[in-house]
Amino acid sequence: MDFKNRDIISIRDFSKDEILHILETSKKIESKPDPELLKNKIMASLFFEPSTRTRMSFESAMRRLGGNVIGFDDPNTTSLKKGETLWDTIKMAESYSDVIVIRSPIEGASRLAAEAAKVPVINAGDGANQHPTQTLLDLYTILKEKKTLENLNVGFLGDLKYGRAVHSLAIALSHFNARMFFISPKALKMPDSYLEELEQKGIWYREEEDLFKVSRELDILYATRIQKERFPDPLEYKKYAGVYRLDRKLLDHIKPGLRILHPLPRVDEIHPELDDTKHAVYFEQAKNGIPVRQTILALVLGG
Amino acid sequence: MKGKTFKISAIKEGTVIDHISADHTFKVVDILNLKGFDNVVTVGMNLESKKLGKKGLIKIGGRHLTKEEVDMIAIIAPKAKINIIKDYNVKDKFRVKIPNVIHNIIKCANTNCVTNVYKVPTKFHVLKGDPLKIRCHYCERLMDIEEVEMV
Numbered sequence: 448m449d450f451k452n453r454d455i456i457s458i459r460d461f462s463k464d465e466i467l468h469i470l471e472t473s474k475k476i477e478s479k480p481d482p483e484l485l486k487n488k489i490m491a492s493l494f495f496e497p498s499t500r501t502r503m504s505f506e507s508a509m510r511r512l513g514g515n516v517i518g519f520d521d522p523n524t525t526s527l528k529k530g531e532t533l534w535d536t537i538k539m540a541e542s543y544s545d546v547i548v549i550r551s552p553i554e555g556a557s558r559l560a561a562e563a564a565k566v567p568v569i570n571a572g573d574g575a576n577q578h579p580t581q582t583l584l585d586l587y588t589i590l591k592e593k594k595t596l597e598n599l600n601v602g603f604l605g606d607l608k609y610g611r612a613v614h615s616l617a618i619a620l621s622h623f624n625a626r627m628f629f630i631s632p633k634a635l636k637m638p639d640s641y642l643e644e645l646e647q648k649g650i651w652y653r654e655e656e657d658l659f660k661v662s663r664e665l666d667i668l669y670a671t672r673i674q675k676e677r678f679p680d681p682l683e684y685k686k687y688a689g690v691y692r693l694d695r696k697l698l699d700h701i702k703p704g705l706r707i708l709h710p711l712p713r714v715d716e717i718h719p720e721l722d723d724t725k726h727a728v729y730f731e732q733a734k735n736g737i738p739v740r741q742t743i744l745a746l747v748l749g750g
Numbered sequence: 751m752k753g754k755t756f757k758i759s760a761i762k763e764g765t766v767i768d769h770i771s772a773d774h775t776f777k778v779v780d781i782l783n784l785k786g787f788d789n790v791v792t793v794g795m796n797l798e799s800k801k802l803g804k805k806g807l808i809k810i811g812g813r814h815l816t817k818e819e820v821d822m823i824a825i826i827a828p829k830a831k832i833n834i835i836k837d838y839n840v841k842d843k844f845r846v847k848i849p850n851v852i853h854n855i856i857k858c859a860n861t862n863c864v865t866n867v868y869k870v871p872t873k874f875h876v877l878k879g880d881p882l883k884i885r886c887h888y889c890e891r892l893m894d895i896e897e898v899e900m901v
Contacts, residue, residue: 457890533868555864555888574862576889640892 477738491544492518775806
């Protein structure tokens with residue numbers, strides 16, 4: 448399976464076998480890291496919108512493989528401020544680097560960047576659309592915890608309307624015959640287009656507002672933050688913020704093997720009193736971003 | 751009026767677009783820019799049709815359509831049939847066909863799509879032809895015929 452020079456833009460671009468290959472390689476890289484694997488390679492990190500976790504995790508992944516990082520995380524300090532187009536920014540970045548990592552609030556920006564660049568482009572999030580490396584690290588975490596990705600009961604909780612991590616993960620899990628429970632207020636429900644896509648693939652799903660009605664069936668609970676920045680109206684945001692708060696009460700309504708994931712940052716969706724339980728794996732999940740991103744960088748750079 | 755039918759005059763040279771779904775007849779007129787056209791144009795709407803119930807029909811004198819124009823018609827009226835007229839005879843006829851990929855004909859309905867922000871050419875993958883279901887190549891938004899707007 449050759450990933451050299453391949454762009455990583457959308458989880459839809461990957462077959463089940465390709466996803467499994469990335470996850471298996473991540474396991475190898477995590478157990479036997481090679482600090483010289485990407486020596487003399489340069490990653491351009493172009494962050495057109497703020498990000499802490501994804502940016503730091505990519506930079507750390509690159510440096511731990513011996514590579515270097517250039518780039519920006521504040522577009523106000525770049526030529527974009529002077530009106531430079533995305534295309535021109537990418538043409539400039541490709542001549543300075545071996546791989547480009549891009550985060551943008553504009554949907555489709557990463558796909559366009561990949562068309563502009565001769566070097567491989569990795570999408571680190573484009574608006575409400577895709578965040579494929581997040582999905583791959585989510586899958587890696589589930590695989591590590593449950594030892595399989597097949598036939599799991601997966602609950603998605605919170606903002607299912609705007610949450611790109613949820614959308615991508617649901618599409619990815621459709622390769623593995625997951626049963627999906629979409630738990631949200633009606634106004635933040637999973638978009639119909641995604642439900643239709645799952646139906647076409649023969650995936651069983653259920654929509655529910657009350658978590659406790661379905662929590663006992665779940666192997667995985669994927670909690671998400673209600674994202675303030677996606678709401679045009681702050682009053683609308685206030686109506687839904689804090690509608691689900693996971694705390695110790697949850698423990699009376701679950702299977703012993705339940706694992707709770709969250710793409711982080713959290714606000715108040717998960718009480719810190721759950722952090723020390725065996726169910727909470729969200730910090731482990733964030734840590735898994737390193738081997739998975741190392742693997743992606745190594746594969747596309749042919750390392 | 752019993753037994754009499756309204757006859758649309760034949761054209762010597764040009765194109766007849768038949769079997770347009772009646773509701774979309776004037777949308778086809780719009781996309782072909784026929785309002786400013788200075789040759790003969792006949793538009794029939796709500797004509798009887800065995801297949802469609804009611805259909806639209808457009809005769810355009812002295813004009814042949816480009817591939818892009820035929821693709822546009824296919825998107826709006828997937829059952830349409832094109833007749834090419836020469837010397838009052840049908841020289842060629844074919845059914846329109848929706849391409850698998852639609853290049854720079856349709857606007858993306860997502861205002862936050864990179865094609866709208868940077869004014870780059872659009873591209874859509876056709877998932878289903880009739881009724882139309884397409885996915886934006888860039889922002890991956892699904893769209894149907896009701897959301898379609900031409901570039």
